[in-house]
Amino acid sequence: MTASRRTFAIISHPDAGKTTLTEKLLLQGGAIHLAGEVKARGQARRARSDWMKIEQQRGISVTSSVMTFERDGITFNLLDTPGHEDFSEDTYRTLTAVDSAIMVIDAAKGIEPQTRKLFEVCRLRSVPIITFINKVDREGRACFDLLDEVADMLALDVCPMSWPVGMGGLFQGILDLGTGKVSRPEGGSKEFLGKVDENVVLPDDVAEEIELAQAGYPEFDLEAYRGGDLTPVYFGSALKNFGVVELIDAIARFAPPPRPQPTEAGPVEPDHKEVTGFIFKVQANMDPMHRDRIAFMRLVSGTFKRGMKLTPSGLGKPIAVHSPILFFAQDREIADSAEPGDIIGIPNHGTLRVGDTLSEKNQIRFTGLPNFAPEILRRVALKDPTKTKQLRKALDDLSEEGVIQVFYPEIGSQWIVGVVGQLQLDVLISRLEAEYKVEAMLEASPFDTARWLKGADKALDDFAAFNKMNLARDRDGDPVFMAKSAWDVGYQQERNPDLTFSATKER
Ligand code: GDP
Numbered sequence: 171m172t173a174s175r176r177t178f179a180i181i182s183h184p185d186a187g188k189t190t191l192t193e194k195l196l197l198q199g200g201a202i203h204l205a206g207e208v209k210a211r212g213q214a215r216r217a218r219s220d221w222m223k224i225e226q227q228r229g230i231s232v233t234s235s236v237m238t239f240e241r242d243g244i245t246f247n248l249l250d251t252p253g254h255e256d257f258s259e260d261t262y263r264t265l266t267a268v269d270s271a272i273m274v275i276d277a278a279k280g281i282e283p284q285t286r287k288l289f290e291v292c293r294l295r296s297v298p299i300i301t302f303i304n305k306v307d308r309e310g311r312a313c314f315d316l317l318d319e320v321a322d323m324l325a326l327d328v329c330p331m332s333w334p335v336g337m338g339g340l341f342q343g344i345l346d347l348g349t350g351k352v353s354r355p356e357g358g359s360k361e362f363l364g365k366v367d368e369n370v371v372l373p374d375d376v377a378e379e380i381e382l383a384q385a386g387y388p389e390f391d392l393e394a395y396r397g398g399d400l401t402p403v404y405f406g407s408a409l410k411n412f413g414v415v416e417l418i419d420a421i422a423r424f425a426p427p428p429r430p431q432p433t434e435a436g437p438v439e440p441d442h443k444e445v446t447g448f449i450f451k452v453q454a455n456m457d458p459m460h461r462d463r464i465a466f467m468r469l470v471s472g473t474f475k476r477g478m479k480l481t482p483s484g485l486g487k488p489i490a491v492h493s494p495i496l497f498f499a500q501d502r503e504i505a506d507s508a509e510p511g512d513i514i515g516i517p518n519h520g521t522l523r524v525g526d527t528l529s530e531k532n533q534i535r536f537t538g539l540p541n542f543a544p545e546i547l548r549r550v551a552l553k554d555p556t557k558t559k560q561l562r563k564a565l566d567d568l569s570e571e572g573v574i575q576v577f578y579p580e581i582g583s584q585w586i587v588g589v590v591g592q593l594q595l596d597v598l599i600s601r602l603e604a605e606y607k608v609e610a611m612l613e614a615s616p617f618d619t620a621r622w623l624k625g626a627d628k629a630l631d632d633f634a635a636f637n638k639m640n641l642a643r644d645r646d647g648d649p650v651f652m653a654k655s656a657w658d659v660g661y662q663q664e665r666n667p668d669l670t671f672s673a674t675k676e677r
Contacts, residue, residue, distance in 0.1 A: 173427045175511030177247040177468070179264060181289065182274035183282030187304040191274055191408035191417075192237070192248065198414055199239025199246060235451070235466060236497040236513045244422050247497070247513055251288070260451060260572055262590075263524060265291050266538060267450040267468040269511065270298045270425040272417060273401070274408075277303050277310025277337065280319045289324055295538070296398035300420050301328070307360065307407040309338030313379065317387065317403060327400040329390045330383050332416060334405045335376050344405055344412050345372070345380070353412055362411040396426055428511035431470045432538050438471050440510035445472030445480065446529040447514070448536040449522050452571045463571070464495065464515045465522035469508050470536065476506040481532035484523050488532075491516055524572045543620055543673035544575050544588025547652075548595060548612035551584070557608050561585070564606040569645045574598050577620060577642035577650055580634075586615050586642065586652070617652040621659055621671035629668040637662075648675070 182188045237248040249268055251261045265271070271292050273285060292299060303316055310316070313333065321328045335342040335352060343354040344362075354365040372380070394400035402420060406413020430437035431448070438446055451466040476496075479488040495515030496508055508514055516522060527536045552561055565585060569576040575588040589595055595612055602608045620642070623630060630649060634641055642650045651671055653659045663671045 174244050175247065175428050175509060176244060176270070176421050176425050177249065177268050177428065177511045177513075178270045178272065178421060178425060179249045179251050179268045180272045180274055181251060181265075181285060181292065181299075183276070183279070183284040186274045186276040186279070186282070186285070187408045188274055191272075191302065191304065191414070192250075194408050194411060194414045195246075195248065195418060196237055196239055198418055199241050235453070236515075238497045241418055242422060245512075246418070246421065247511060249513065261288070262291050263450045263572065265297065266295065267448075267466075267513070268297065269427070269429050270300070270421065272421070273299050273301045275301065275303050275316065275320070277305045277316060277405070278308065280311060280316055281323050286323065293324075293398060298396050298398050298424075298426060299326070299401045300395075300417065300425070301401045301403040302408075302413065302417055303403060303405045304408050306334040306337050306344070306405050306412070307341050307355075307410045313383070313405070314386075317383075320401065320403065324401075327388050327394060329387055329400055329402050330405075331390065331402045331420070332404050332406070332413065333376070333380050333383065335372065343367075344416075345370070345376075346416065347380070347384070355410065355412075360410060362407075392424060395424055428470075431536050433534055433536055435534075438534060438536070440471050442471035444530045444534075445474050445478060446470045446527065446534050446536075447474075447480075449482075449516075449524055449526045449528070452522065452524050463518055463520055463522070465518055465524075465526075467514045467516055467528055469510050469512050469514060471510055472530070474508040474512075474514060478530075480528040480530060482522055483527040483529075483532070483535055485521055485526075486532070489518070489521065493517060520567060520570065523570045543622075545590050545619070546592065546595065547577075547586055547588045547615040547617050547620065549584050549586055549615045551611045551613050553609040553611065560606050560608050561602070561610065564602055564608055566645060568598065568601065573601070575620075576645055577652065578644075579652070580638055580641040580643070586617065587612070588620055616654065618655050619653050619659065621651045621653060621673060622675040623649045623651050623669055624672060625666075625669035629666070633666055633669055644675075 180188050180192060235250050237250070239246050249264050251264045265288070273289060275281060275285060301320060317328045317330060320326060330347060332347055333345045335345055341355065343352045345352050350368070352367045352370045353362050354367055355361060356363045356365050388400065390402055391400055395402060402424065404413050404416055404420065408414065428440045430439045447467040447469045449465045449467050453464050476494060477490060477492055479490050481488045497513055527534055550561065552558065565576040565587065568574050574594055577586040577588060579586065587598060599610060599612065602610050623633070640652045642652050644650050651662065659671050
């Protein structure tokens with residue numbers, strides 16, 4: 171069963187075409203019922219206020235967080251990486267739950283900042299990447315330019331798998347470099363409707379380009395791709411349906427089936443009998459008043475069955491998973507089980523946290539779900555000072571959910587929140603009001619960044635003796651160095667070689 175799962179995400183900069191491509195992938199896979207929901211979200215995201223409304227309603231983003239479709243006996247689990255202009259840790263963490271990714275690039279723009287950041291996260295875990303250069307139905311940059319940019323900026327080998335026959339007004343289709351067949355545009359809309367030509371005589375300039383391309387780039391190498399060192403590149407147009415089936419086929423043929431997941435005692439293989447998984451995302455449910463949450467678990471090993479008892483690492487005692495949300499392709503018979511690579515939504519009241527391992531025997535702990543050093547820090551000030559308790563509860567909850575990080579300074583009572591993107595601050599204020607009835611203001615913080623401290627007790631104590639003003643505890647009570655600048659971090663690291671100042675924290 172495991173060999174028939176492909177769990178992946180799409181990474182891209184806003185507007186590159188992720189929503190359009192997602193829709194087309196789902197349409198090809200027969201999961202048409204979901205396509206409308208995806209679109210609704212894609213449009214809503216454009217306007218910040220709409221996006222927040224949607225986030226508060228929650229229903230849509232829960233169902234489109236995991237999209238499942240089937241084709242040729244393979245089940246594809248597509249995990250949505252929230253695509254706001256700003257980053258959140260949510261986005262990063264979702265990438266810890268996939269086995270591969272599609273990187274969508276706008277042919278007119280090339281690699282954009284967010285594509286690059288997301289790529290770096292994939293690289294941390296050697297997540298293999300298939301590249302889709304989108305919008306070739308419009309005027310774009312030269313193919314060689316784009317390929318070289320991917321190769322140079324991302325330090326990856328590139329291997330073109332297809333080639334556009336002209337772009338923009340001159341677009342005449344996509345040549346499959348493997349088979350020599352050309353997919354053709356048809357009708358007034360110039361869409362791909364299934365017309366494929368064989369033995370095509372290509373225009374001279376295109377033939378020449380292709381000759382150069384085949385001589386100039388390495389051949390496809392499955393091992394290099396799976397190791398994250400080479401990316402196969404497909405040209406296409408999500409809007410006009412070019413290259414979509416080729417992408418699905420590429421994922422089916424090349425992308426890895428569920429991978430083993432790391433623990434301190436060595437990796438857990440998908441064919442390990444015991445049911446194990448980890449929570450990579452927690453989302454508040456439809457009704458904010460009830461504080462219900464859905465925890466998204468990536469199944470690592472075993473066959474999950476409804477009603478099963480699993481022990482969350484953060485809790486210690488087993489919970490029965492009676493009403494899991496199982497995400498299924500439309501035409502699959504409703505089953506009550508899930509396989510490694512699948513995602514299960516587990517409703518709970520805040521007991522499950524991002525990074526928790528769930529398992530039958532409670533002996534396994536997955537590693538590798540990081541917290542990231544926040545790039546923006548703010549002091550939280552209350553409008554009504556009698557609400558301190560509510561604020562503390564809210565900050566704890568929201569940090570468990572991964573919306574923010576919270577730091578409680580050793581000295582003084584002003585709590586500090588940290589985020590990796592500005593939008594998270596807006597979400598924080600709005601949710602404090604809506605869900606906790608707490609009116610708060612965010613003020614400039616004296617600190618610029620934070621680093622988790624690790625070291626022997628003595629080294630930590632010595633450091634604390636001199637730096638109390640700069641010490642805080644995170645939600646878990648772990649020590650954090652609050653720094654005034656990146657320079658400050660470097661300086662302290664040099665002076666305290668026995669301590670590590672870590673920009674990420676693994677739970
Ligand atoms: P996202 O922000 O990455 O999800 O991007 P969308 O899928 O919402 O697309 C952004 C804009 O680009 C929309 O106006 C799409 O219609 C358009 N778009 C997406 N794919 C293509 C394509 O292949 N060709 C052209 N011409 N436009 C496209």
